[in-house]
Amino acid sequence: xxxxxxxxxxxLAATGAFADAHSPVKLGVVLGFTGxxxxxxxxxxxxxxxxxxxxxxxxxxxxxxxxxxxxxxSTCIDAAAATSATERLIxxxxxxxxxxxxxxxxxxxxxxxxxxxNGVVMISPSATSPGLSTAEDNGLFxxxxxxxxxxxxxxxxxxxxxxxESVALTYTNNDYGKGLADAFQTAFEEAGGEVTISAAHEDGxxxxxxxxxxxAAAGGDRLVVAGYVDQGGSGIVRSAIxxxxxDTFHFPDGMISAALTDNFxxxxxxxxxxxxxxxxPGAQLYQEMASAADYDGTSPFSAEAYDAAALIMLAMAxxxxxxxAEYKDAVxxxxxxxxxxxxxxxxxxxxxxxxxxxxxxxxxxxAVELIGPGESAGNYREVSFAEGxxxxxxxx
Amino acid sequence: xxxxxxxxxxxxxxxxxATAYGAQxxxxxxxxxxxxxxxxxxxxxxxxTMAFGTMAVIMTTWGFQALGISFGPLPTxxxxxxxxxxxxxxxxxxxxxxxxxxxxxxxxxxxxxxxxSLGVMFVMNGLVRFIIxxxxxxxxxxxxxxxxARDFKTLSGLDEGLAIKxxxxxxxxxxxxxxxxxxWFLNKTRTGKSMxxxxxxxxxxxxxxxxxxxxxxxxxxxxxxxATIAGTLYGLDKxxxxxxxxxxxxxxxxxxxxxxxGSPVGAIAGGFVIAFAEVTITYPLxxxxxxxxxESLEPDGLVQLLSTDYKFAVSFVILIIVLLFRPTGxxxxxxx
Numbered sequence: 001x002x003x004x005x006x007x008x009x010x011x012l013a014a015t016g017a018f019a020d021a022h023s024p025v026k027l028g029v030v031l032g033f034t035g036x037x038x039x040x041x042x043x044x045x046x047x048x049x050x051x052x053x054x055x056x057x058x059x060x061x062x063x064x065x066x067x068x069x070x071x072x073x074s075t076c077i078d079a080a081a082a083t084s085a086t087e088r089l090i091x092x093x094x095x096x097x098x099x100x101x102x103x104x105x106x107x108x109x110x111x112x113x114x115x116x117x118n119g120v121v122m123i124s125p126s127a128t129s130p131g132l133s134t135a136e137d138n139g140l141f142x143x144x145x146x147x148x149x150x151x152x153x154x155x156x157x158x159x160x161x162x163x164x165e166s167v168a169l170t171y172t173n174n175d176y177g178k179g180l181a182d183a184f185q186t187a188f189e190e191a192g193g194e195v196t197i198s199a200a201h202e203d204g205x206x207x208x209x210x211x212x213x214x215x216a217a218a219g220g221d222r223l224v225v226a227g228y229v230d231q232g233g234s235g236i237v238r239s240a241i242x243x244x245x246x247d248t249f250h251f252p253d254g255m256i257s258a259a260l261t262d263n264f265x266x267x268x269x270x271x272x273x274x275x276x277x278x279x280x281p282g283a284q285l286y287q288e289m290a291s292a293a294d295y296d297g298t299s300p301f302s303a304e305a306y307d308a309a310a311l312i313m314l315a316m317a318x319x320x321x322x323x324x325a326e327y328k329d330a331v332x333x334x335x336x337x338x339x340x341x342x343x344x345x346x347x348x349x350x351x352x353x354x355x356x357x358x359x360x361x362x363x364x365x366x367a368v369e370l371i372g373p374g375e376s377a378g379n380y381r382e383v384s385f386a387e388g389x390x391x392x393x394x395x396x
Numbered sequence: 397x398x399x400x401x402x403x404x405x406x407x408x409x410x411x412x413x414a415t416a417y418g419a420q421x422x423x424x425x426x427x428x429x430x431x432x433x434x435x436x437x438x439x440x441x442x443x444x445t446m447a448f449g450t451m452a453v454i455m456t457t458w459g460f461q462a463l464g465i466s467f468g469p470l471p472t473x474x475x476x477x478x479x480x481x482x483x484x485x486x487x488x489x490x491x492x493x494x495x496x497x498x499x500x501x502x503x504x505x506x507x508x509x510x511x512x513s514l515g516v517m518f519v520m521n522g523l524v525r526f527i528i529x530x531x532x533x534x535x536x537x538x539x540x541x542x543x544x545a546r547d548f549k550t551l552s553g554l555d556e557g558l559a560i561k562x563x564x565x566x567x568x569x570x571x572x573x574x575x576x577x578x579x580w581f582l583n584k585t586r587t588g589k590s591m592x593x594x595x596x597x598x599x600x601x602x603x604x605x606x607x608x609x610x611x612x613x614x615x616x617x618x619x620x621x622x623a624t625i626a627g628t629l630y631g632l633d634k635x636x637x638x639x640x641x642x643x644x645x646x647x648x649x650x651x652x653x654x655x656x657x658g659s660p661v662g663a664i665a666g667g668f669v670i671a672f673a674e675v676t677i678t679y680p681l682x683x684x685x686x687x688x689x690x691e692s693l694e695p696d697g698l699v700q701l702l703s704t705d706y707k708f709a710v711s712f713v714i715l716i717i718v719l720l721f722r723p724t725g726x727x728x729x730x731x732x
Contacts, residue, residue, distance in 0.1 A: 035639075038530050173705070200705050204643045206420075207634070209413030210675045211704045216409055217680040230637075234532065238634065243408055244545020244557040263534060263635070 024066040025322045027052060027312060028089040030100030030110065031305075032076030036172075036203050036231040037102050037126075039259055043290075043299035044125060045071060047306035047365075048099045050293055051347065055313045058348030060355060062322060067313060074101035077174065077203070079109035086114040096322040097121045097312040099305060104129030105175040111141050121324040121331070123311055125304035128253070128276075129179035133373050139328050144304040144311070144368055145276055146378025148176070151252060152183030154274055154380045154396050156191050159222070159250060162272065166194045167250070168220035170211060170236055172227040173200040180226045180252055196220045203231035208239045216245035222271075224250045229257045234264075241267045248272075256300055256383065256390075265388040272393075275300050277381030278367040279395050286344040286365035303344075303365035304376075310347055310364055311335055317354040335370040337361045402687035404556040406679075408545070414675040415668075416564040416633055419571035422667030423626035424648035426578065426660055427619045433595045433658035434615045435496070437509030442623060443645035444520035447638050448487055449624030450631045451528045453480030454535045461537070469539040470566065471632055480628065485620035491516055492616055500612070517642075524638045533636040536563060556687075563633040574625055575664060578618070582660065587614055595658070647674075650711050654718050656725025665726055670711045678704045 029048050031041040052067040061067065070093045072085040082101055089095045098120060101107040107127035115122045116138055123142045124132075130149040135141065159167065169185065171177035177200070185195050197218035201211045215223060215236075223246040227233025233255050240246045241264065251260065251273030260268070277283065283303060290297025297303065312327075314334040319327035334350075339359030342350040350360045362368055369377045382393040424446065431439040439445075456476035460466070467475050495512055541547075542565055545557025582588040587610075594601040594611045602608060627641065634640075651670045655662025680700035689695075702710065718725060 034530065199703065202708070204637075204639050205708075206630070206640060206644045206647055207413070207417045207671070207674065209409065209417060210678045210707045213409035213413075213675065213679045214700060214704050217405075217683045217700075219683075230532065235634065239413070242541075242559055242561055243413065244559050245409070259532060263532060 024068040025062070025313075025316070026068045026070050026093050026095045027309060028072060028086065028093070028095040028098035028100065029069050029309075030072045030074045030082065030086055030089065030098055031102045032106075033071070033073045035074075035076035035078070035103075036228040037076045037254075039230050039257060040126075040300055040302075041102065043296050043302040044102065044305040045069075046293065046295040047286075047290070047297070047302040047304075048125070048309040050289065051306045051309035051313070051344075054345070054347045055310075055351065058351055060348060060351035061313055061317055062320070065322075070095055072100075074103065074106045074110070076101075076103040076106060079106050082106035082110050083113045086110045090114060090118045090120055095120065096316070097123070097324060097327075099123055099125065099308045099312065102126045102301070103174070103176060104132060104179065108132060108135060108175065111135060111137060115140055119324055121312060121315075121328050123308040123331070125308045126301040127176075129175045130183055131175060131179055133375060137373075139374075140324065142308075142311070142331055142370065142374035144307045144364075144366060144376050145301065146376045146380075148180040149183045150378040151180060151274070151276075151380065152185075152187040154378075154382075155184050155224070155250065155252060156187040156193065157396065158272055158274060158382055159188070160191055160193065164221045165192065166196060166220045167222045167224050168196050168215045168218050168246070169198045169224045170201055170215055170227065171198070172232055172254070173202050176254065177226050180254075184224065184226065184252075194220075201227065201232045201236055203228060205232060205235070208232065208235045209243075211236060212239040212243060212245050215240065216243065220246075222246065222248050222250050224252075225255055226252050228254045229259045229263075234259070237264060237268065253300060258296070258299070261385070261388055261390055268385050269387065271385045272383065273385075274380045274382050274396070276304065276366065276376070276378065277395065278379040279381075280363065280367040280379075282343045282363050282365045282367060289345055297365075306344060307362070307364040307366050307368050310344075311362060311368070313347070314342075314350055314354065314360065314362055317351050318360075332370055332374065334360055335362050335368050398687045401554050401556045402684045404548075404552075404554055404558045405683050405687065408556065408558045410672075410675050410679050412558070412560055412564060414672045416561075416567045417675070418668035418671030419567045420626060420630045420633065420667075421647055421651045421671055422664040423571055423574065423622055423629065424644065425651040425655065425663035425667050426575070427622040427626065428648055428652040429655070429658055429660060429663040430615060430619055430622070432652070433660075434591055435509075435612065437506045437513065438649070438657075439619075440510065440513045440645065441491075441517040441520055442619075442648065443641045443643070444517050444524060444638075445484065445488060445620070445623040446627030446630070446644070447524045447636075447641035448520055449480045449484035449620065450627035450636055450641070451480075451524050452483035453477060453624060453628045454528065454533055454631070454636060456480060457535050457537075467538060469562070471536050471538045471563070473535055473537075473628055473632055474566070474570075477625065477628060480624045481621045484624045485617050487520075488616045488620045488623075489613065492612065521638065521642060524641075528638075530638055533631075535636065536632045538562065556683075561633065563629070567629045567633055570625065570629060574622070575660075578622075578660065581618075587611075591615065646708075647671075647711065650715050654715055654725060656722075656727040659725065659727040662725050662727030669714065669726075673710050673714055674707045677710050678702050678707045 171181035655666025
């Protein structure tokens, strides 16, 4: 009996040690696979998972551990569902960091209810609400997407450059929509423009004639739709075009998607918009990598998701540990200068530099530069629509 | 000209869209009310039954389009309707055999049926997403407009445009035809009469030799037809997205209850009450009054009774008021 016990103990110890050296690091990918952003989530998850595969293949992270993605559904709108999904990832799967969530409301809920109490790092690729800049995060929360306070200013500049000084504004009734609408209205009115009406719309509703009726009655040169393309945003646009209420629109990031031109074709010719994006060499490189992996790298926030995952893993390498309490302070270090600039596809090289004790400045697919409370400084792509196609006008 | 402009603006943003929306809700509510009246439970799976029927129609439409079959200026989807109805009928009859029949033979209480229908709803929800995906699908073709806002302006010389979409007109016309057939069926045919008898008094109907399984089958067939037609008309007018169909359940139930659950006339009235309440009460009268009143009286503000945020509150306030004063709904349905 004694021998048996001894033998089992020894086996246990041996397997334990074995597991320690080679058990994979798990990273959560919490995105809205169902819900208002479900058409964007697949390309975002693919981006994050490509970064993880790249690091695993290099075999250079923390003595060659592999990185395993674990997906969970944030639903984008249901804070309770997102919270319990994240809880499961942390307590059940034991993830060392989280890429996500996508929508601002659930991101805030996950941060304060799960990530902060459990001390797990979260990097969101797409939560853009200005409110998250001041959220209590113990240094655990970062985002590779810029705050909408910045987007409001950029939108104002684009519209003012086109000589549009009076707009009607509708936003999706949640943290993202409200935050962006307020930021835009403030910036636009400061610049001397007029917002004739600022009306919320609910997502996923059956009919938007009432909202469009109100927007049309208030009038304006253009309708600004701060909504989601898979949700009420498209419903509003469809109804506005059909009733002849507005001919041209301005679309912030939640609306820019292939679905927009698929749905409306030349119906939105003359409209404008912007979404986070950059013409840096990293973006180009990333798109090539994405097409090779058979998904759309130009899909919004896909590049940001790749960068979010990459930052977590590079910070782990820099800190020499996959413990969030230790690597959270390294995130800003690897994201910003000084150091060797790192583009997508060069994660192996970056890990080598870090292993040799060098410095890196992660540029990545979206020209990452983290400022203030750990959010992207923000590069935007200005787009317009002509003959049913999306045309890139430039970068701001 | 000024009063005409006011009238056109009001028609364009309130009358036309609310009528089309009301017709869609009415067809949906008819399905809910039939199940409630004859099978005696609130079918929560109705929104997703609509989604399934519409999905079948969309896929058939794609097939027709690939074969080059079209319906002239009308949407091809109308040709595909019978196929969709058959597919939807097979689904609901299958569901009835698998799920509801079990509870019916056990004479389960209505609340058991309601919860079972909730389960069916989730399964259908998943089934539709599994087959066609969660994304928006546009399947309307043919002429989009009978008259566009721009054409109307040039034709009439007015400042305001009036747009009438083909789909809006089709919705209203089809709804009228379907309702007429339904009422003829319920009132004049033997099967319709036996359905009404079964609805009024189940035991008495059984005693007089009515076969309950036949009544149940016919009910499901009619529900499948109504759901597919309502879903397709809605999808043609707006767009098809499984999530939205699931959300449609709420206004449809509100319409059925306001009209009186179990009463077909009530379902139609309820549909229009809910649709007009949503659109009218939150409509800012600024433009209309601007045209209708002399210049000195023109309003500066939006003249909006309630912000559009409250449009759902409006329909539910109506629902509560109706239930408070007429618990059986406007048209004497069964009490809830």
